[in-house]
Amino acid sequence: GEDVEQSLFLSVREGDSSVINCTYTDSSSTYLYWYKQEPGAGLQLLTYIFSNMDMKQDQRLTVLLNKKDKHLSLRIADTQTGDSAIYFCAESFYGGATNKLIFGTGTLLAVQP
Amino acid sequence: ETGVTQTPRHLVMGMTNKKSLKCEQHLGHNAMYWYKQSAKKPLELMFVYSLEERVENNSVPSRFSPECPNSSHLFLHLHTLQPEDSALYLCASSRTSGGADTQYFGPGTRLTVL
Numbered sequence: 001g002e003d004v005e006q007s008l009f010l011s012v013r014e015g016d017s018s019v020i021n022c023t024y025t026d027s028s029s030t031y032l033y034w035y036k037q038e039p040g041a042g043l044q045l046l047t048y049i050f051s052n053m054d055m056k057q058d059q060r061l062t063v064l065l066n067k068k069d070k071h072l073s074l075r076i077a078d079t080q081t082g083d084s085a086i087y088f089c090a091e092s093f094y095g096g097a098t099n100k101l102i103f104g105t106g107t108l109l110a111v112q113p
Numbered sequence: 114e115t116g117v118t119q120t121p122r123h124l125v126m127g128m129t130n131k132k133s134l135k136c137e138q139h140l141g142h143n144a145m146y147w148y149k150q151s152a153k154k155p156l157e158l159m160f161v162y163s164l165e166e167r168v169e170n171n172s173v174p175s176r177f178s179p180e181c182p183n184s185s186h187l188f189l190h191l192h193t194l195q196p197e198d199s200a201l202y203l204c205a206s207s208r209t210s211g212g213a214d215t216q217y218f219g220p221g222t223r224l225t226v227l
Contacts, residue, residue, distance in 0.1 A: 045215060
């Protein structure tokens with residue numbers, strides 16, 4: 001079945017770059033997403049990339065997609081303490097009558113001042 | 114604010130209680146979703162509604178009963194729950210349930226079953 005994997009934890013210093021990695025199994029995914037979840041909150045859509053793209057940049061965020069290796073990464077430049085949160089990778093695919101999102105278990109990003 | 118609200122934000126209930134979770138979206142979307150987020154597990158899709166019709170039911174126990182009276186509102190009725198049902202229940206909406214429409218999430222209801 002479809003599976004999305006992420007490392008559980010990443011610690012960086014404020015001002016450094018963070019790179020959060022994700023691997024997925026379904027090669028028919030149409031879009032791949034990054035969501036952010038702060039404590040006590042729901043999921044906030046950060047960015048997404050269409051499966052025929054290699055890279056997408058949005059201000060401090062850079063998404064890289066290696067479709068051959070089914071590897072997705074999120075780079076956060078100049079990481080701030082406000083970036084501390086859990087980051088979820090998700091792949092979408094069309095199954096049955098609906099477009100489904102398959103989520104990873106999330107990566108906890110801890111930013112040290 | 115994502116345009117998706119959920120109430121209550123926190124709920125504690127006994128195994129014999131009946132309660133309901135409410136979700137409302139102000140985005141003009143036609144599809145709504147319930148997800149369950151348990152500790153150390155990926156988000157699990159529970160139900161999908163499109164234009165008030167249930168289009169997906171992911172093998173969810175019958176003690177969870179969804180209701181979608183219109184495209185802006187979604188409920189999850191709970192009865193005879195088990196302690197392992199304690200989790201964060203997230204509602205989401207998207208423009209349609211097909212294609213690649215982005216899902217927008219509410220803040221969730223933290224449910225504790227005693």
